[in-house]
Amino acid sequence: MLTARRSAGAFVAVAVGVALVAASTLLLASGRPQVPDRLARAAVLVQSPAAHSPADPFPPTRPWSSAVATELAGRLAGLTGVVAAVPDRSFYAQPLVEGRPPAADGQRQEAHQGHGWASSRLGGLRLTAGEPPRRAGEVVVDAALGLRPGAPVTLLTATGTQPYTVTGLVDAPGVHVADEVAATLAPGVHAIGLLLAPDADPDRVAVAARNVVGDDARVLTGADRGALEPREDARTRWIGLQVLTATAALAGFVTIFVVAATFAYVVGQRRRELALLRTVGATPRQVRRMVYGHALAVGAAGAIAGLLLGAALAPVLGRLLIDAGFEPATFRVRYTIWPVAASLAAGPLVALLAVGTAARRAARVRPLEALREAAAEQRPIGRPRAVTGALLVAAGVALGLATATADSAQDGANFALYAVMALVTGATVLAPVIVGPVVRLLCPPVRRRRGGAIGLLVRAGAMTATRRTASTAAPVLLTVAFAVLVSGLVQTSTAVYAAGRLSVVNAGWVALPDRAPGLSDQAVAATPGAAVLPTTVFVNADAAPAPIRPLTALGVDPAAFTAANRALTVLAGSLAELRDDDTVVITASAAPSSGLPTEPYPVVFADGERVALRVVAVVTDDSLPGDLLLPRAAVRAHDSSALTSAVYLAEPVDPPAGARVVDVATWAAEADQAEDRLVWFATLLLIGVSAGYGGIAVANTLLMAAAGRAADLRLVRLAGATRRQVVRLVAAESALVVLIGAALGGAVAFAGLLSIRAGLAEQVGAPVRLVVPWPVVGGVIGLCLLLALAASVAPTWRLLRRRAVTEPAG
Known part of the structure; x- marks a missing residue:
């Protein structure tokens, strides 16, 4: 039923969607907690008792006191196969360079930490120069600082600056002091590392260690030792998980949306072919199977191409996530089986889900009715479609109310996203009914004047072919709705939180950490x-x-x-x-x-x-x-x-x-600067997914529309229109489609933003100003318009030039 040209749009949509799903799932599968390098040589780690907090997914463990940790380490050291039991002590210590902490760019948490020299055994750390610290005032530092043994260095600690002498160098961040000094600076202990003999079995040692510590500790071996990764790394990994999950979910939703719109449009274009098949004896079931079979073939081919593309992109995206702060520096992409299987299954599954409505519509084509049908299709939507659209709109309204009454900003954002998904889908389902009133509002009747004929044709074409207009406007609706919602949510909530911080602080200036x-x-x-x-x-x-x-x-x-x-x-x-x-x-x-x-x-x-x-x-x-x-x-x-x-x-x-002084307004704006940077990166990522898909869908749909309207455009030429006038007609139709989609998408996003504003006002107990992201609105609509014009005008001009060559000028 579908030629390769007509299938290209659906194939590209599936391939891009599967590529995003493949890359996201590969990154998700790779996001396992990593054993810290400085503890990697300890085959068995004993962790202090775990704590639980509903507000923090990564709560710290309750530390042992110095006396308890020393006594516990002594008992563990006596186990068979254990060479040493080393309490790991960590405290804040940061070398100063020219009187200031080094630049923070690229620094990891270890650069701010000090440890006792005994902890170096847990990671196999060795001196590259000098000797270990043995008394107070001696320190081993990272060779990257450019210091030499015997040189003085100033450490910034929690109490202030302290003079030290460098006795040795290592190839690792952080500082190491004598164990007696570390016991004073870090009396609380969160972990004890066990160094084993070469022939010792870690699992047997772990069982014996559990008998020693009882319920007052967790004994970890193998990959489970990743539970001791720094809390900052664990939190960063969790944030990356949320972003990747949201990206994969949005990619799946938009893929289904775009592929469904593509197949629905193609089925609408090929109604006469389907009617001919029905005339020669094809049953509705056979027509439905044909549509499903083609969708399955497109989905399978798109899945293979998308998997290869996603697997190639995963390392690049992983590095971008590290640079953006969504993954810790220890993150590495690992290729495992389940992301590959999930990606291969996603393509056919998405295509079959997307084509369901189009297949049922194709099966309902009546031979005589379709053969008599005019080129400008004008059929009201059926009752099942109307009921489905109304239910989706009702669900969107209900989710909008949930957004307005949410207890937290996170819940409100989730409800708002689901509300816009429901409203976008509902508006798309009901679009053939909505398009008429929207066209009347945007394009009132025009009088005959210079250029008036084109305006009349554009308005008449949109009014009489509402299904075609709705199908081409749907991708723009999707793109504008999500781009405006996500960016408006971020800007509105950022302004609210900054104002909230200002309202509770009675100060003119604030001293903050510097590096x-x-x-x-x-x-x-x-x-x-x-x-x-x-x-x-x-x-x-x-x-x-x-x-x-x-x-x-x-x-x-x-x-x-x-x-x-x-x-x-x-x-x-x-x-x-x-x-x-x-x-x-x-x-x-x-x-x-x-x-x-x-x-x-x-x-x-x-x-x-x-x-x-x-x-x-x-x-x-x-x-x-x-x-x-x-x-x-x-x-x-x-x-x-x-x-x-x-x-x-x-x-x-x-x-x-180590300090800087700023005015209170700057402090309020910078308080969540790191989180705001992550949020904006995630926002751009989500907007890129939705806008990228929207661009694919707009270009694909209008390319098919231009190819399918060749006869109509030739008829306009025979009526006396010049090539330039025909091109202007097509460009005006594309601009109207973008305008309709932008109006509907803006209305959906604005409804979501109003719900978000109401929820934020309820949470802060004060009126909230809605921030409309006009630059994003203009940029997204401009992108859609540019793609629409390119996808419609270029093939039309090519078609008319080809006709001009093959026919005599008239």
Whole structure:
């Protein structure tokens, strides 16, 4: 039924869709947690007890205290086959170059970490020059810093700058100090590595280790040791997983949409051929099988081509994801079986799903009715199609209401995406009915004047061939709807969050880290203001089987914090009582009961020590960017690596080493800068998928339309129109199609953005200004228009030139 030319559009759509699915699934399959290089030589790793947090998919583990870790390591070292049991200690330490931390570009977390020299055995780290550190003030550093043994170096630690002497060099980021110094700087231990004898069986050693540690640890071997990868890498990998999943899902949806539109258009064009087949005896079932068979062939061929393309693109995309921050530097693409099988199955499955409606429509063609039908088809849509479209629109409206009442921005964004999918599909199904009123609105009747004949023909053609107009406008509708929704969502939510941060801070300036993960105590002392020193504490630590829950505690000066925080609302007690190291202020959700608790509030600190705190006040949940308030001295006493996230200032000051001072508006805009960069990259990726597919569909549909209208265009030429006038007619028709699709797509996206604005306003409790991404709107519509003109005018001009050569001029 379909020639290779008519099948090309569907083949390209399937191939591109499968390529995206293949690349995405290969990247997803490769995104397994990796064993950190510095722990790779430890065949068995013992991890401290896991914690659980609904708000954080990668919570930290509850540390052992130094005494517990030492005692546990001694017992593990006595197991058969174990050569050494090494507690791994990590703390913040960063070398300064010319008085400042090195440039942050390309740095990994290890560049900000210090370890005891004993930990170097867990990764097989060896000196390239010099000797190990043996006493306080000695350090081994990365050879990439350009230092030599015996040279002085200044380390920026949580307390401030400290002078050290380089005793050795290694080919790895980070610094290593004497084990006694590391025990002071990092008393809390999260892992113990076991070095085994050459003939030892890791699985047997793991079983013996589990008998030693019981329920107070996890014993890991093989690939399971990837659970100890840095939390930042795990979070980055998780973000990449969400982006790849969204890309694959959108690619699948758009592929089905484009292929369905392609087959629907082709079936509409070939109604007379189908009628002839029915006339010579073909049954509806045979016609349906023919359409399905062709779709299966196109899907299978597209799947093979897409798989090869996706497999070739996967390493390139993997490198782009690493550079963009969606995958950690340790990410590597691995070719496994299930992505290949899924991609090969995706092509035929997508094609069969997409062609279902077209096959049923082809089977319903009546021989005599189709043979009598005029070239300009004008049939109302059937009742099943009308019901389906109405249900899809209703589902989109319901999802829009869910967006407006969502409890979180993430849920709202998901609901909005599903709502637009439903509305786009519903609008496409109902498009033959919608096109007429839209054309009347956009193209009112014109009077005869210079160029009026073309306007009359364009309007009449769109009005009398609503199915053809709807099919060619559908890809533009899809492209504009998703591009405007995604970009508008990002811009609106970014502005809201920045305004929300400004509304709760009473300060004119903010001191922020510069090329460092946080501010040291020395930097805080040089920038007097309201400082926030965050740390992680753990509750329910001894209340088995209740889960261990991590909480964010903020070390503050109560008076300064109260003055700088406009959102602070005390429900019970007084912040003035937050003085002693055993006092705490908790949020209402962290309180075990309403009112001021009288029972001690036990927590485990970063050093593994369990302390019963006295609750002196309870505040509302939106009062704090965390769960607890502690005296700053209490946080520093138990967490020697805690770094201050920000200092809120009334006046600007000269920034010390590792700090910079910005105005509060800049701070509000930069607070989520890293996340905003990732969001924008994901936005561009999703817009690229939808706009790329839209371009393919627009070009494909209009190319088929131009080829199918050869007889109509020849008739216009015989009526006296010049070639230039015919080309102008085709260009005007293409522009009208783009305008119709853009109007419908913009309306769908605007409905989604209104729902998002309502949801954000509900969450922040204040009016939200809707940000319409006009540059994106203009760019996407311009792209669609350019592709539409190229796909329709070029073949028309070629067709007319060919006729001019073969026929005498008249």
